[in-house]
Amino acid sequence: MTDTHLFPYAIALRKNKHYSQSRKRLFSLLTTATDKGPIYLHIAWSYDNQGRETQALDFYQQALGYPLCADDEFEAAFGLACTARCLGRYAEAAGHFERLLIRYPARTEIIPFYALCALALQDTVLASRLLMGLVIAHPPTDAIAAYQSTLAGYWHDPLYVAERTEVNNSSQQ
Template identity: 30%
Template sequence: MEDIIQSAIALKRADKADEAISLLSQYLDDPEVSALAHFHIACCYDWQGKEKEAIPHYRVSLTNDDERIDLEEKLRFDALLGLGSSLRCLGEYQAATDTFETLFEEFPDADAAEPFYAMCLYNVGRHKEACQRLMALLLKTTKSEDIALYREALSLYAQDLDRTW
């Protein structure tokens, strides 16, 4: 199956995502690789900007099924990120937010997902929390010495953006 996945990825990168989808579709009913096939089909649709078509495949790839082998941890993370991002792109802000909250329950240190989640929080009106998360991410990941000089103060401010002294 690994060869088929690699072929599908190569087809997608060569702008032949429809061919990759056709190749992977042959495996949707195979419980040993179904979740993997659905995941990569979702990625192909995302690659094409067809988030609406990607979403059902992400959902199936993430669904626990006693008969189907689940995605490995890294791909599960990618599927949750892809699903949340796709939902957000289509204006399904609450569903996207819920998806990212599930992602952070499973992957609490997922820095790569923070900006996507912050956008969702913004979209559902949780502006303060969005800003706080982005500030925390900035302080955690910055290599800027200029920002690092103010890390302690910014960290304190980020805890409560409305506080005054």
């Protein structure tokens, strides 16, 4: 099998839950590949899919050290953030999530994971802000969509903002 066929084959193996076999083929490609970023990303996904987050974290970091297409760069950075959160490295993960939201504001999949991270850090105000913003911007049901502007009005009301700030300040004391 040629290298041009081996990469898609390794990806197919991972998708079919043959993680060790997939990694074996991906690692073999690293010796000759000039485009190593995507290979490291797929190795990271293989470890992540298998629940081996510690190993996945290292390979997400390695993937980000090489040129990646825009989608793969997002996936590697998002994988790094999510994996750091899974490993209990909440402050590190929060920094990653914050940078991801700044760089990719339209990628709403970041928000629930960032909110989970904020909850783990006991920042309930941030978690609430993230989730309410998501619900207001992307109502999950027609019933909520009917109240979208009302919810946004309350959420941005100066009295409600002050109340949220008070709650946050008192919880940090």
